[in-house]
Amino acid sequence: FLPPFNEGSFTINVATMPGISLEESDKVGRNVEEILLTVPEIQTVVRKTGRAELDEHALGVNVSELEAPYILDKRSKDEFTADVRQKLSVLHGVNIELGQPISHRIDAMLSGTKANIAIKLFGPDLNELFTLGNRIKGAVSGVEGIADLNVEQQVERPQLQIKPKREMLARYGITLPEFSEFIEVALAGRVVSQVYDQGRSFDVTVKMNDNSRSEMERIGNLTIDANGLKIPLNYIAELVSSSGPNTINRENAQRKIVISANVAGRDLRGVVNDIQKIVKNDVPLPEGYHIEYGGQFESEQAASRILLFTSLISLLVIFLLLFQEFKKVSMAGIIMLNLPLALIGGIFSLWITSGEISIPAIIGFISLLGIATRNGILLVSHYNHLRGEGMSLRESIVQGSLDRLNPILMTALSSALALIPLALGGNLAGNEIQSPLAKVILGGLLSSTLLNGFIIPTVYLIINRKQEQA
Numbered sequence: 089f090l091p092p093f094n095e096g097s098f099t100i101n102v103a104t105m106p107g108i109s110l111e112e113s114d115k116v117g118r119n120v121e122e123i124l125l126t127v128p129e130i131q132t133v134v135r136k137t138g139r140a141e142l143d144e145h146a147l148g149v150n151v152s153e154l155e156a157p158y159i160l161d162k163r164s165k166d167e168f169t170a171d172v173r174q175k176l177s178v179l180h181g182v183n184i185e186l187g188q189p190i191s192h193r194i195d196a197m198l199s200g201t202k203a204n205i206a207i208k209l210f211g212p213d214l215n216e217l218f219t220l221g222n223r224i225k226g227a228v229s230g231v232e233g234i235a236d237l238n239v240e241q242q243v244e245r246p247q248l249q250i251k252p253k254r255e256m257l258a259r260y261g262i263t264l265p266e267f268s269e270f271i272e273v274a275l276a277g278r279v280v281s282q283v284y285d286q287g288r289s290f291d292v293t294v295k296m297n298d299n300s301r302s303e304m305e306r307i308g309n310l311t312i313d314a315n316g317l318k319i320p321l322n323y324i325a326e327l328v329s330s331s332g333p334n335t336i337n338r339e340n341a342q343r344k345i346v347i348s349a350n351v352a353g354r355d356l357r358g359v360v361n362d363i364q365k366i367v368k369n370d371v372p373l374p375e376g377y378h379i380e381y382g383g384q385f386e387s388e389q390a391a392s393r394i395l396l397f398t399s400l401i402s403l404l405v406i407f408l409l410l411f412q413e414f415k416k417v418s419m420a421g422i423i424m425l426n427l428p429l430a431l432i433g434g435i436f437s438l439w440i441t442s443g444e445i446s447i448p449a450i451i452g453f454i455s456l457l458g459i460a461t462r463n464g465i466l467l468v469s470h471y472n473h474l475r476g477e478g479m480s481l482r483e484s485i486v487q488g489s490l491d492r493l494n495p496i497l498m499t500a501l502s503s504a505l506a507l508i509p510l511a512l513g514g515n516l517a518g519n520e521i522q523s524p525l526a527k528v529i530l531g532g533l534l535s536s537t538l539l540n541g542f543i544i545p546t547v548y549l550i551i552n553r554k555q556e557q558a
Contacts, residue, residue, distance in 0.1 A: 203348035211377035233354025423464035430460035433535025452528030
């Protein structure tokens with residue numbers, strides 16, 4: 089056997105409360121780095137804090153991405169990941185998601201979050217959304233297999249609301265567009281030109297100086313031109329100090345908040361089914377609020393439907409090819425008996441190992457459909473050949489089975505020996521797709537080869553005896 093491939097890398101997303109300073113975020117990032125470096129398998133950690141505005145996945149300074157290469161030695165990948173999650177659980181007020189660089193990008197493209205499951209809660213009121221989101225988090229936290237359960241962080245930030253007094257605006261002849269333009273230019277600034285200095289261009293922005301914008305009282309004293317008069321802003325507008333959400337996320341023009349989670353040690357579809365059942369029964373939603381589920385399980389559902397269709401097509405094609413070869417429905421049916429015999433071993437191998445039916449496992453079943461018919465073709469074709477040479481029905485079955493025993497065992501063993509390393513290395517990094525496929529094919533080969541030598545000759549004998557008597 090080849091030496092196991094035990095190296096890999098995973099990505100950790102660390103999100104603190106929005107609005108914190110870069111220094112505070114950097115301190116949290118350093119704490120996470122120190123915790124990760126206490127794990128024996130991790131040799132180094134690389135961290136990126138925030139992303140630029142022009143980046144396709146722009147992030148604030150409150151979000152850090154850490155990439156940690158690892159080398160597995162005495163522990164499996166599941167044990168190693170569980171240890172990392174347990175060590176990071178001591179950090180409070182921080183949302184942490186474990187994954188891999190590519191899987192995080194795929195999750196982000198599928199649901200907008202870097203997690204396997206995204207529970208999207210839609211509604212008009214942000215405070216109610218946040219309350220319902222935390223209620224959902226508490227309700228589903230006990231679901232077996234759920235990990236990295238987080239609610240999208242929301243904090244109240246101070247705001248200054250400037251509400252125009254329409255009667256005063258009309259008295260001084262100031263239109264609403266003129267009022268809005270003054271507020272925009274005075275407080276936010278407007279680019280009016282560009283200057284070139286040593287080969288570089290710089291924007292020239294017009295706005296009030298920082299001292300005039302530093303306090304609510306000074307902002308109220310800013311003057312606006314009104315037909316030659318200088319009118320203080322607080323004469324024509326009401327300035328109110330308040331607070332509001334740091335971010336407002338929307339999808340299809342509706343406000344939303346996301347409860348995200350990963351899956352560990354269980355199949356994705358089963359976890360989502362449990363979550364949907366609990367949320368439906370235990371978290372009633374007010375009128376105007378609804379939930380949509382997103383993430384990798386959507387792709388899994390679509391892939392399962394496609395694979396189911398291709399499986400049926402494969403069965404039909406196999407049957408037509410067998411009928412074309414043997415010219416009898418009964419002969420094609422006898423050979424097709426190998427399919428349920430193979431499925432028995434494939435399902436049993438999954439049951440005693442992971443207990444999960446994943447997309448790679450389904451692909452393994454489809455591959456098994458073609459492989460399983462091989463043994464039946466070898467037997468039935470040789471039975472027919474011996475009967476054509478004048479042997480009796482019973483003699484042709486006995487002699488044909490003995491003649492084809494070595495070829496059947498040789499072809500089955502050659503395939504099985506090649507699949508054993510993949511089937512046994514399910515916990516190794518990079519083997520997540522190959523291992524379930526190998527387990528299914530290996531188990532199916534084992535059951536179909538063992539049962540093929542008893543079931544196919546017996547059925548062949550019964551069917552042909554009835555045909556001879558008829």
